[in-house]
Amino acid sequence: MTGWLDALIQGALLGGLYALFAAGLSLMFGVMRLVNLAHGDLIVLAAFAILVVATKLGLDPFVAVILASPILFVIGFALQHVLLNRTLGRDLLPPLLVTFGLSIIVQNGLLQTFSADSQRLRSGAIETASIPLGGGIAVGVVPLLTLLSAIAVILVLNFIFYRTPVGRAFRATSDDLEVAQLMGIDINRIFATAMGVAFVVIAIAALFLGLRANFDPTIGPARLIYAFEAVIIGGLGSFWGTLAGGIVLGVAQTIGARIDPEWQILAGHLAFLLVLVVRPRGLFPRALD
């Protein structure tokens, strides 16, 4: 019995990580209808950025991420402004192709700069610290922080979206691009800002990925699919939905693994298919579009 309870708890914590992977993707899709195939590689890029800041300045990764975030905001802003805005239009294909190319460029660029060595963010004793819950169940501090950070990121994103002027512009462009432009919104600027915010979310995801496992330039794409599934399960455009999607995915995987480790990945995909069959628009779709 405690075995299943343990699977449930570990699954929810794992879901926090998936939700963090997915939050940035959800934001990009929600605001600019951009399907970003380079998302996994951008997470790895951010992890390397944190690593460089942490090792060059001798900082803890938790501090380094605060310093790396503004840099990544600027990179995201520039990327959207200079490159991705040119690809957005009625046709879905150009952004797909460009982000696919971007994924290859980021991977090989990182390989050239950092070699194939696997890296890790180091943060001392907290890495293996845990809180015992009794009955042989323990909760790792880092996984717990991951879930709490995911919740915090969603809270902040919701605040930006529903309580600030820039959030109103985000929602307006998302609802109707043309009318938003008629109302005097500079969509290029809004999209670039959204991408900058998404990059900060990516940096937080990268921090917890780097604390949990090794990363090297090639592991990005393996993370992309979970991010996509979490967004789709939760429903497009809903941040709380993305969190729920991540947790559904994480719990399905740990329960599957409990039955047999061969089932771990499959169980996640089955949960995803099940949601698509029962609620094709996801658990909490934001609007009818």
Place this chain on the structure above:
Amino acid sequence: MTCHENGSTHRSQIDRRTLLKYSAATGAALSVGLKAPAIAQTRAIKLGYVSPLTGPLAAFAEADNFIIANFKDATKAGAKIGNANVPVEVVVKDSQSNPNRAAEVAKDLIVHDKIDLMLVASTPETTNPVSTQCEIEEVPCISTVAPWQPWFIGRQANPAGGPPAWRGFNYTYHFFWGLEDVIAVFTNMWSQVATNKSVGGLFPNDGDGNAWGDKVVGFPPVLDKGGYKLTDPGRYQNLTDNFSAQIGAFKSANCEIITGVVLPPDFTTFWKQALQQGFKPKVASIGKAILFPVAVEALGKDGHNLSSEVWWSPNHPFKSSLTGVSAKDLAGAYQSATKKQWTQPIGFAHALFEVAIDVLKRAPDRDGKAIAATIAATNLDTVVGKVQWGAANLPPFAAKNVAKTPLVGGQWRYKDGKYDIVITDNRTAPAIPVGGQMEAIA
């Protein structure tokens, strides 16, 4: 090799081959007629080398540039082949860690660069496609750094058929160790530490994991015989973010030993998660994941006393037949040239070129058949130990194409902010000195 796969290439190839043969015959007739055989003899001898310079396997090939520069330096003046001094050329191609790409560049080397001998290293994903390509094109090939079972059995037309259905190869030869060696090394190491003999197995769903966990050729039968109890929760998918199911199973079976063949990022995830959940085995012998010092360093201080198989180290009492340098000096030269810690593939990459030049020196002829026959007759003391095909330490079906090099076991020790591997068990190869006793993970 499968016939149906190669049917079409084979046919077109016969045409090309026949053409080549005739042109070669014409050339030979001409040169005999003109009494000028020396012209043909001084054509540079070409070595093709395929290795994963980029991609997920790139860590294996990190030393290649250093080794090739060394080799070019040592053969600057050419190699004495027959009576003539012949210049040696090396053409290097990157497999990008992709088996399809490896086959493609191998074909390119054979057809466009017209190499005389193919060399290939680093994991079955690189060695197998290249060796297969060479066997089809009848170009001699020497490979290394892949356990011999996946190399030999993985290339059979009917891998499940067992030894009666397996065929030897005519042009492709391999030197490395096998699954039976790594099993012996691991169990020898475990016998040095007092445990309850309960073993947890981490075998992924890939070529290596399926072979290690195999109920016939893998760990299970040997562990059974040795009185160990194996808990194998099942094959998991590579690059997973969660090992709580395995940790739960190991905890409830009270495992004190952990083994497996795990990718480096997966092992970090597993080990951190295990420590978070209060699971700390006494011994952890892991293949693949902790071969490279950077992978162990990624664990911080938690990598202390993890154990792994050791194919080569600076303490191996061997020296190069090419340059005469000892294992220690080779590793030292690498460290001072690159400012990086030595890794195990250095010795094997060097040995590959040692064997190549030895073969070329002994070969009576440039013809592929003659070179292949010369490889088979090799008996050379290299920087990784003796390389000799046809030896008795292998099952008869594989002995023709496979030569075994010694394998021992070692533990990573953390000292002054850096990891070093200490050889802790040499019962499988007593010539290699041990540097210490096995210690339980504190």
